[in-house]
Amino acid sequence: MTDIFERxxxxxxxxxxxxxxxxxxxxxxxxxxxxxxxxxxxxHTKPNTFGPGSLLALDEAIDTAxxxxxxxxxxxxxxxFILAAGADLTSIQGGGPDAVRIVGELxxxxxxxxxxxxxxSFGLINGLALGGGLExxxxxxxxTVMDSAPALGxxxxxxxxxxxxxxAYLVPNLVGADKAVTLILENPLNQGxxxxxxxxxxxxxxxxxxxxxxxxxxxxxxxxxxxRGEVVVERPEVDRxxxxxxxxxxxxxxxxAKTGGASPAAxxxxxxxxxxxxxxxxxxxxxxxxxxxxxxQTAELLASLYSFDLVQKRAKRPAxxxxxxxxxxxxxxxxxxxxxxxxxxALLFVRRLEVPVVLTDLDQERADKGVGYVHAEIDKLLAxxxxxxxxxxxxxxxxxxxxxxxVAFGDADFVIEAVFEEMSVKKTVFADVEKVVSxxxxxxxxxxxxxxxxxxSDLAHPERVVGFHFFNPVAxxxxxxxxxxxxxDDATLATAFATGxxxxxxxILVNDSPSxxxxxxxxxxxxxxGRIVDEGTPVxxxxxxxxxxxxMPPFVLLxxxxxxxxxxxxxxxxxxxxxxxxxxxxLERIVAARKPAYYxxxxxxxxxxxxxxxxxxxxxxxxxxxxxxxxxxxLAEEARLMLDxxxxxxxxDIDLAMITGAGFSFWNGGLTFMLDVKGISEKATGRRFH
Numbered sequence: 001m002t003d004i005f006e007r008x009x010x011x012x013x014x015x016x017x018x019x020x021x022x023x024x025x026x027x028x029x030x031x032x033x034x035x036x037x038x039x040x041x042x043x044h045t046k047p048n049t050f051g052p053g054s055l056l057a058l059d060e061a062i063d064t065a066x067x068x069x070x071x072x073x074x075x076x077x078x079x080x081f082i083l084a085a086g087a088d089l090t091s092i093q094g095g096g097p098d099a100v101r102i103v104g105e106l107x108x109x110x111x112x113x114x115x116x117x118x119x120x121s122f123g124l125i126n127g128l129a130l131g132g133g134l135e136x137x138x139x140x141x142x143x144t145v146m147d148s149a150p151a152l153g154x155x156x157x158x159x160x161x162x163x164x165x166x167x168a169y170l171v172p173n174l175v176g177a178d179k180a181v182t183l184i185l186e187n188p189l190n191q192g193x194x195x196x197x198x199x200x201x202x203x204x205x206x207x208x209x210x211x212x213x214x215x216x217x218x219x220x221x222x223x224x225x226x227x228r229g230e231v232v233v234e235r236p237e238v239d240r241x242x243x244x245x246x247x248x249x250x251x252x253x254x255x256x257a258k259t260g261g262a263s264p265a266a267x268x269x270x271x272x273x274x275x276x277x278x279x280x281x282x283x284x285x286x287x288x289x290x291x292x293x294x295x296x297q298t299a300e301l302l303a304s305l306y307s308f309d310l311v312q313k314r315a316k317r318p319a320x321x322x323x324x325x326x327x328x329x330x331x332x333x334x335x336x337x338x339x340x341x342x343x344x345x346a347l348l349f350v351r352r353l354e355v356p357v358v359l360t361d362l363d364q365e366r367a368d369k370g371v372g373y374v375h376a377e378i379d380k381l382l383a384x385x386x387x388x389x390x391x392x393x394x395x396x397x398x399x400x401x402x403x404x405x406x407v408a409f410g411d412a413d414f415v416i417e418a419v420f421e422e423m424s425v426k427k428t429v430f431a432d433v434e435k436v437v438s439x440x441x442x443x444x445x446x447x448x449x450x451x452x453x454x455x456x457s458d459l460a461h462p463e464r465v466v467g468f469h470f471f472n473p474v475a476x477x478x479x480x481x482x483x484x485x486x487x488x489d490d491a492t493l494a495t496a497f498a499t500g501x502x503x504x505x506x507x508i509l510v511n512d513s514p515s516x517x518x519x520x521x522x523x524x525x526x527x528x529x530g531r532i533v534d535e536g537t538p539v540x541x542x543x544x545x546x547x548x549x550x551x552m553p554p555f556v557l558l559x560x561x562x563x564x565x566x567x568x569x570x571x572x573x574x575x576x577x578x579x580x581x582x583x584x585x586x587l588e589r590i591v592a593a594r595k596p597a598y599y600x601x602x603x604x605x606x607x608x609x610x611x612x613x614x615x616x617x618x619x620x621x622x623x624x625x626x627x628x629x630x631x632x633x634x635l636a637e638e639a640r641l642m643l644d645x646x647x648x649x650x651x652x653d654i655d656l657a658m659i660t661g662a663g664f665s666f667w668n669g670g671l672t673f674m675l676d677v678k679g680i681s682e683k684a685t686g687r688r689f690h
Contacts, residue, residue: 004102004105004106004109005056005059005106005109007102008052008055008056008102008103008106009052009056011052011099011102011103012051012052012053012056013051013052013053016051016052016053016054016088017040017042017046017049017051017088018040018051018053018054018057019038019039019040019048019049019050019054019057019058019084020038020039020040020041020054020057021036021037021038021054021057021058021060021061021062022036022037022038022039022061023035023036023061023064023065024037025070025071026075026220028220028221028224029224029228030224030227030228031072031073031223031224031227031228032070032071032072032073033071033072033073033074033075033122033220033223033224034064034065034068034071034073034074034075034119035075035077035220036058036061036062036065036074036075036076036077037077037078037079038054038058038076038077038078038079038083038084039078039079040054040079044079044080044081044082047082047084047085047128047133048078048079048082048083048084048085048133049084049085049086049087049088049132050084050086050087050088050107050132050133050136051087051088051103052102052103052106054088055103055106055107055110056106056110058110058136059109059110059113062074062110062113062114062117063113065119066113066117066118066119071119072119072120072227073119073120073121073122073223073227074114074117074119074120074121074122074140075121075122075123075124075219075220075223076114076121076122076123076124076136076137076140077123077124077125077126077216077219078126078127078129078133080126080127081126081127081128081149081150082126082127082128082133083123083125083126083127083128083129083133083134083136083137084128084129084130084132084133084136085128085130085131085133086130086131086132086133086155086156087103087107087131087132089159089305089308096296097293097296097297100292100293100295100296101289101292101293101296104164104165104288104289104292104293105289107132107135107164107165107166108165108166108285108288108289111135111136111139111165111166112139112166112281112285114136114139114140114141115139115140115141120141120142120226120227121139121140121141121142122140122141122142122143122144122219122223122226123136123137123138123139123140123142123143123144124137124143124144124215124216124219124220124223125137125143125144125145125146125149125152125197125200125206126146126149126215126216126219127146127149127150128149128150128151128152129149129151129152130151130152130153130154130155130194131153131154131155131156131163131165131167132165134152134153134154134167134205135154135163135165135166135167135170136165138166138167138170138171138174138205139166139170142207142208142223142226142233143205143206143207143208144206144207144208144209144210144215144218144219144222144223145197145200145201145205145206145208145209145210146197146209146210146211146212146215147196147197147198147201147209147210147211147212147385148196148197148198148211148212148385148386148387149196149197149200150194150196150197151194151195151196152194152195152196152197152200152205153183153187153188153192153193153194153195154167154171154183154184154187154188155187155188155192155194156184156188156265156269157184157185157188157189157263157265157266157269158188158189158192158304158665158666158667159265159301159304159307159308159666159667160263160264160265160295160298160300160301160303160304160666160667161265161292161295161301161304162184162265162268162269162272162288162291162292162295163184163269163272163288164288164289164291164292165288166284166285166288167184167288168180168184168269168272168273168276168284168287168288168291169272169276169279169281169284169285169287169288171183171184171205172238172244172247172273172276172277173238173276174204174205174235174238175203175204175205175238176238176239176243176244176247177238177243177244177247177248177273177276177277178243178246178247178250179203179204180247180273180276181247181248181250181251181254181273183195183203184269184273185251185254185255185266185269185270185273186254189254189255189258189259189266190258191476191551191663196384196386197209197385198384198385204235204236207233207235208222210222211385240277244274244277247273248270248273248274251269251270251273252270255267255270256547257547258547258548259547259548259665260546260547260548260549261547261548262300262547262548262549262667262668263300263548263665263667264294264295264298264300265295265298265300265301265667268291268294268295269291271287271291272284272287272288272291275287299677300667300668301667302669303666303667303668303669303673303674303677304666304667304669306655306669306673307655307659307665307666307667307669307670307673308666310652310655310656310659310670311506311656311659311660314652314653314656315506315507315656315660318482318497318507318508318509319508319509319648319649319650319652319653320509320649321482321493321494321497321507321509322490322491322493322494322497323490323494324494324497324498325494326490326491326493326494326495327491327494327495327497327498327499328413328440328442328491328494328495329413330353330355330413330414330442330495330498330499330502331355331356331413332355332356332357332358332411332412332413332414333346333349333353333355333356333357333358333412333413333414333415333416334357334358334360334408334409334412334414334415334416334433334437335349335357335358335359335360335415335416335417335418336360336415336416336417336418336419336429336433337359337360337361337370337417337418337419338359338360338361338366338367338369338370338371338401339361339366339370339418340373341418341446341470341472341474342359342370342418343359343370343373343374344470344472344473344474344475345416345418345446345470345474346359346370346371346374346399347373347374347377347378347474347475348474348475348503349503350374350395350398350399351395352502352503352504353499353502353503354394354395354398355398356398356399356400357398357399357400358399358400358401358402358408358409358412359371359399359400359401359402360401360402360403360404360405360408360409361401361403362403363403364401364403367401367402367403368401370401371399371400371401374396374399375396375399378392378395378396379392405432405433405435405436406436409433409436409437409441410436410437410438411438412437412438412441413438413440413441413442413495414441414442414444414495414499415433415437415441415442415443415444416444416445416446416468417429417430417433417443417444417445417446418446421447421448421449421450421565421568423450423451423454423455426445426447426450426455427454427455427458430443430445430455430456430459430465431458431459434459434460434461439461440464440491441464442464442466442492442495442496443456443459443464443465443466444465444466444467444468444496445465445466445467445468446468446469446470447467447469448469448515448516448519448565448569449514449515449516449519449568449569449572449573450572451485451512451514452465452466452467452483452484452485452488452512453485453486453487453512455485456485456487456488462485462487462488463487463488463489463492464488464489464492465485465487465488465492466482466483466484466485466488466492466493466496467481467482467483467484467485467510467512467516468480468482468483468496468499468500469481469482469483469516470505471518471661477660477661478505478506478660478661479505479506479508479518479657479660479661480500480503480505480506480507480508481508481510481516481517481518481657481661482496482497482500482507482508482509482510483510483511483512483516484509484510484511484512485512486512493509497509506656506660508648508653508656508657509648509649509653510647510648511645511646511647511648513576513642513645513647514572514573514575514576514577515569515572515573516647517642517647517648517653517654517657517658517661518657518658518661518662519569520573520638520642520647521635521638521639521642521654521658521662521671522557522569522662523569523570523572523573523581524573524580524581524634524635524638525550525554525631525634525635526554526557526558526566526570527570527573527574527580527581527582527583527634528582528630528631528634528635529542529554529555529627529631530570530582530584530586530587531582531584532622532627532630532631533584533586533613533614534584534585534586534613534614534616535614535616535619535620536614536616536618536619536620536621537619537620537621537622537627538621539555539598539605539610539613540605541621541622541623541624541627542554542555542624542627543555543556544624545624545625545627545628545631546628546631548665548668549628549632549668549674550662550664551662551663551664551665552663555598555599555605556598556599558587558597558598559596559597559598559599560597562596562597563587563590563591563595563596563597563598564591566587567583567587567588567591570582570583570584570587571583580634580637580638584614585614586612586613586614589612590609590612593608593612595608595609595612597609629680632675632678632680632684633680633683633684634684635671635675636675636680636681636683636684636685637684637685639651639654639671639672639675639689640681640684640685640687640689642654643689651672651673651689651690654670654671654672655669655670655671655672655673656670658670658671672689672690673689673690675689676688676689676690
């Protein structure tokens, strides 16, 4: 053990933002706790992380508490609302496999003292706990969790890694293999899904759950009652028989469907879960160390670190965004429309901005229906313990419905339209709104493909029109494309970016062009695949060609988006770029027949849809590999053209958009990075993106 601590001191880097471990004594009747609080000295926007220096600081605090005879039990918690967000990847990424191995062993050596030190330990999960942040608590004898904690999980597989500080061994042995598969594989491969505090308690990760208002006090009182023997924690016995085998089988199916064998980390995580049934803790931890070292030598980890850097750094400083000081305050938001999208926007705006939000529609019944949707969603959050009764009441009071635009928007600073995707409709809406709003009011459009410049062209003040394109579902998808028309001024753009930040979205500047970033690339994707299928390749072959490349098969994606929306996007793109984009006659027939999806409820291709597909006289049937190569070549060409046209500033913006807006995987590096790695960039365009 001494050796690993000495080696760790040799790789401590100035690049690490060290998370300190502050130890203090807390005395309760019959029990004195050594309370260790993790704090990197930053606010909540910069979570605690664990690099070598942070782990050494925690180790010192644990040793001090264990050596103090006046301390009966240990407790570990974090700064307000954050336990820790896992490993400090920035501080170790330059050290190669040796550094990764050292940090893996160091984490095990430090955290296991919470199990082996001879004193009862408690992990008090007071907020976000991801990766190593959750694992430090898993090493404790008992755990409490704040009911409103926003995110608990083990996201490592999404990053091309595996849970390497005990998670792959401890979780299946705590909650069973099936739940471990959900936490370690299924959730990370499902857009990095996490658990809230109450859900984590229900899942079995914690032994008690308390409200955020007095979480620490209640946790320590409960912990003291456990130490005194007044409370006995009972956990269900883990099924180590057929249920474990079934869970491993499910894990392999998930990995095959989601990654197509393209993620070494996912495959290795399955092995770790399978082995955790029969191996002891030492063997389990050693296997995690071996797996981390092996993953550190894969191309997928390099891609993941690139993606991580985009999401953590570039996303916080959007390329081309105007100076923040130009942004105007937004004290009231108006929304044109009260349908589902408009209602989702209203919910997001009122929760994040906490300003009055007014929905308008053609009649009061429709406007009231939109308000009712927002109120119902707030009630759901309240029932789940995600918000307090006071906050629910305040948010509901801030949302209203109106038919008179003068009343609704006269004092609004920001008005966004969410009406039918038709240029003439949107131009009419903005012409009406401009008559009643102040000269400084921003006019934003949620269009997914139409020209911002044309939409603003007939207005007296076209400089205040900006694209503000969300992705569905609005509450879940992180990306917000902010689109600059030819006349959009810097104050409008700055206000849009500031609003996007407050909405907690990843914002990317896009210069006005058909379908912007994500929908243009997905349009090219579906255009290529649609042509291939119309020429004779079966849908099943096309859908099976992109496992490990795209987040879902193309015709599953088309079913999710809706055939009519996909058709409209491709019609817009073909109108702009007729030489590259293709509108499928089969898709036109499917939309005309009002088919909502390609697949039925049973997950099989709908026979009535199959009847509408093309039946070429001389079918050209491609293999899955040929489908993949041809489609990716088309994407490489489109991405290069977008950069040459100045649609975005750099390839990094394309990758950030595809990761946060289309769900492309971290371990592929988004799109352009993957095209470079596969050699497709040079084949299709004559040069690499990076």
